[in-house]
Amino acid sequence: xxxxxxxxxxxxxxxxxxxxxxxxxxxxxxxxxxxxxxxxxxxxxxxxxxxxxxxxxxxxxxxxxxxxxxxxxxxxxxxxxxxxxxxxxxxxxxxxxxxxxxxxxxxxxxxxxxxxxxxxxxxxxxxxxxxxxxxxxxxxxxxxxx
Numbered sequence: 001x002x003x004x005x006x007x008x009x010x011x012x013x014x015x016x017x018x019x020x021x022x023x024x025x026x027x028x029x030x031x032x033x034x035x036x037x038x039x040x041x042x043x044x045x046x047x048x049x050x051x052x053x054x055x056x057x058x059x060x061x062x063x064x065x066x067x068x069x070x071x072x073x074x075x076x077x078x079x080x081x082x083x084x085x086x087x088x089x090x091x092x093x094x095x096x097x098x099x100x101x102x103x104x105x106x107x108x109x110x111x112x113x114x115x116x117x118x119x120x121x122x123x124x125x126x127x128x129x130x131x132x133x134x135x136x137x138x139x140x141x142x143x144x145x146x
Contacts, residue, residue: 069104
């Protein structure tokens with residue numbers, strides 16, 4: 001028992017002396033070790049942007065799917081109303097159009113929640129955790145010898 005927590009980091013065989021060497025090879029307290037930390041922060045901001053784009057794309061897919069289902073529902077509802085079908089077949093066909101319409105409503109709701117809740121939360125989190133620092137160069141007066 002070397003005192004190393006075998007559950008950290010979570011991967012098979014974690015906790016060996018080799019793992020500890022790998023984990024601490026890029027520590028910020030080492031010479032130029034800060035570069036690894038800066039890289040992780042930059043990557044975090046980029047990954048957060050990717051997550052926002054992923055959510056936006058998924059929301060767009062939800063919208064397109066809902067639109068297709070609504071169109072499908074309207075098309076077949078009109079066709080069923082104009083057809084000679086009656087009884088249980090008519091009921092089954094109308095049930096399918098109603099289900100498609102209600103499923104479309106669910107997907108519209110998912111889209112709205114993705115945009116208004118999830119995406120906005122991620123954007124807000126990014127803006128409060130990843131702030132761009134603008135370094136203003138200041139001219140330093142030089143000392144004159146008398």
